[in-house]
Amino acid sequence: MEDLFSINKAAHILERDRATLVGALRYRQPDGFQDGQPRWTMALITAALALTPQARRNTGKCRDRDGIRHAKVLDELRFKFEQQVALIAVEPSLDERREMALALAPLLHGYQATYLDIGRSLRIADDDALGARAELIWSEMMDEVSEAAKWPRHGDDFFIKMIEAMPSHTDDDDAA
16 A cells, blocks of 8 residues: 655645645545544645646535534544445445445435534535535545445435435434
8 A cells, every 4th residue: 555645744845835735635635534634645746736726625525515524523434434435436236235235325425414513613605505515524424425326326225225224313313
C-alpha cells in the first residue's frame, strides 16, 4: 500500500506552502486516516496541485461544497463508504454485490443523520436548505452504490430494498 501523507509532511517534501496544499486538497476525499487525521497519497496530492483552482472546485460533488465537509466523523464515514463501494465494484458475483450494497444501507443512513446533526449544530443553513442538501448527498451516495453493485437504481427494487435495509423510524422518533 502506498504511503499516506499529511498536508504538513507533503508540504515539507514538495517544498510547497501548506496553504497551497490545503487549497489543492479542499475538494478531495482523503485516501485514509491516521489518528483521526486525513491523509492522501502523493499521487493524489500532486494530481490535485496540477489542477487549476476552478478545476479543483468542479471536481467536488455536492457533498464537498458546504461548510461541514471537514468534520472528522463525516470524513471517516465517507472513507468507510468509499472503501465498501470499491469492494462492491470488484466482487464478481452479482448476488453478492447486491448483498454488500444492502449491508451498506445503514452507513448511508448514518452519514445523512450525522450530516444533519452537525449542520444543525453549526447553523450552516436553515433546516429546509440543510435537509435538501442532505437529500442530495444521500442521492449521490445511492447512485454510487447502485453503479458499483450493477443494480439499476430505478429498477429491480433497488431503492425499496435499500430503504428497507436502513434503520427504521419509530413513532417515538417522529414525536421527538
